[in-house]
Amino acid sequence: MPRPPAAILHRELARAIVEGLRTSAEPDEFLRESELAARLGTSRSPVRGALRLLLDAGVVTRLENGRLTLRELPPTGEDAPEAGAAERIYWCLAADRLSGALPDVVGEAELARRYGAARGPVHRALLQAMGEGWTERAPAGTWRFLSLIDGPESYDESYRFRRAIEPAALLDPGFHLPAPVFARLRREQRDLLGRAATASPREVFELNSGFHLALVQASNNRFFADAALRVTRLRRVVGYVIALDQGRLATQSEEHLAILDRLEEGDREGAAVLLLCHLDAGRASKARLLADARLKLEGLTALAPEGRGALGSPGRGVSGGPTGDGDAVNR
Numbered sequence: 001m002p003r004p005p006a007a008i009l010h011r012e013l014a015r016a017i018v019e020g021l022r023t024s025a026e027p028d029e030f031l032r033e034s035e036l037a038a039r040l041g042t043s044r045s046p047v048r049g050a051l052r053l054l055l056d057a058g059v060v061t062r063l064e065n066g067r068l069t070l071r072e073l074p075p076t077g078e079d080a081p082e083a084g085a086a087e088r089i090y091w092c093l094a095a096d097r098l099s100g101a102l103p104d105v106v107g108e109a110e111l112a113r114r115y116g117a118a119r120g121p122v123h124r125a126l127l128q129a130m131g132e133g134w135t136e137r138a139p140a141g142t143w144r145f146l147s148l149i150d151g152p153e154s155y156d157e158s159y160r161f162r163r164a165i166e167p168a169a170l171l172d173p174g175f176h177l178p179a180p181v182f183a184r185l186r187r188e189q190r191d192l193l194g195r196a197a198t199a200s201p202r203e204v205f206e207l208n209s210g211f212h213l214a215l216v217q218a219s220n221n222r223f224f225a226d227a228a229l230r231v232t233r234l235r236r237v238v239g240y241v242i243a244l245d246q247g248r249l250a251t252q253s254e255e256h257l258a259i260l261d262r263l264e265e266g267d268r269e270g271a272a273v274l275l276l277c278h279l280d281a282g283r284a285s286k287a288r289l290l291a292d293a294r295l296k297l298e299g300l301t302a303l304a305p306e307g308r309g310a311l312g313s314p315g316r317g318v319s320g321g322p323t324g325d326g327d328a329v330n331r
Contacts, residue, residue: 010046010049010050010052010053011050011053012123012127013040013042013046013047013049013050014050014051014053014054014057015124015127015131016040016050016127016128016130016131017031017036017040017047017050017051017054017131018054018059018073018131019127019128019131019132020039020131020132020133021070021073029069029070030067030068030069031051031060031067031068031069031070033047033048033051036051039131039133040130040131040136042137051068055068058071058072059071059072059073085117085118085121086120086121086122086124086125086128087125088121089111089115089117089121089122089124089125090125090128090129092115093111093125093126093129094237094240097134097145097148097150097237098148098150098237098238098241100150102145104144104145105138105142105143105144105145106142106143106145107140107141107142107143108122108123108126108141108142108143111126126143130143132233132236133146133233133236134146134148134233134236134237146233147234148234148235148236148237148238149234149235149238150237150238151238151290152290155235155238155286155290156283158231158234158235159279159283159286161227161231162212162228162231162279163276163279163280165216165224165227165228166212166215166216166228166275166279167272167273167275167276168224168272169215169216169218169219169221169224169228170215170219170263170268170271170272170275171268171269171272172219172220172221172224174219174220174221175218175219175220175268176218176220177214177215177218177263178218181214181218182260182263182264185210185211185214185256185260186257186260188207188210188211189207189211189253189256189257189260190253190257192204192207192208192249192253193250193253193254193257196246196249196250196253197246199249200243201240201241201243201244202240202243204243204249205236205239205240205242205243208243208252208256209232209235209236209239211256212228212232213228213229213232215259215275216228238290241289241290242286242289242290244289245285245286245289247285248281248282248285251281252278252282255274255277255278255281256278258274259271259274259275259278262274
């Protein structure tokens with residue numbers, strides 16, 4: 001007997017929740033139905049069903065006060081063949097979305113034909129993107145891609161916005177960076193500094209964007225925190241492109257650690273100055289990197305484990321049109 005639609009939805013949402021938690025959550029972090037529902041673009045009722053599945057699987061646990069917390073994420077190696085195909089499709093989706101080759105609303109069957117893949121891996125890739133906040137479900141079984149920072153102009157706008165709010169967050173009267181978060185950020189940046197040449201673009205983005213987001217959230221100012229979370233979502237995919245440039249990666253980690261040193265000394269003003277200099281230092285180089293549309297495509301699709309040809313039709317590029325420079329690239 002086929003599963004009822006509600007059960008299928010709960011399983012899909014549970015997978016999307018796990019993908020989202022895998023990139024940002026800490027053990028024992030509280031899970032709030034309202035926040036998860038807003039992030040996944042659904043109501044609280046199906047999220048509650050998804051959380052019940054995660055509770056039964058031991059991914060989350062319920063405390064005596066009734067609140068749910070993250071207990072342990074499942075291994076990433078489960079369902080390896082489909083996971084590998086989904087990973088390749090994920091990067092193709094990101095590249096095609098940045099190049100303008102995909103419409104705002106698209107169906108799974110259309111994507112499966114485009115990439116020469118089964119519906120399962122396509123669905124899994126879309127769930128991962130939904131968990132990360134750059135796609136959502138649309139009517140009639142389709143998916144809608146959300147607005148993203150997709151080029152040098154919009155990225156520079158985001159930099160000007162971050163330049164205004166991030167240093168201010170450090171100076172907010174409510175600023176407090178908990179010791180466990182402080183220790184985690186220092187550990188992550190030291191580790192990234194030692195692996196600058198081998199870290200993946202996704203890992204670089206997660207760790208570096210997570211660093212900035214954690215500092216803003218430590219302001220305990222909900223308006224700063226909400227704005228920073230939205231900007232982080234908007235720049236996720238283009239952030240993968242920027243992470244391909246490893247020229248400033250080690251320097252970025254060193255600058256992050258210097259900011260933490262100032263905060264540890266209680267010098268929030270000095271930390272804010274360093275943060276402002278840090279943002280200004282990478283602004284021009286990243287804008288130049290994003291101006292190269294070819295790098296957007298080739299850099300992102302090269303991350304697919306089997307390369308571009310594993311998903312495209314013979315004689316066609318990842319964007320679904322003939323290989324070479326086309327109007328879709330020149331947005």
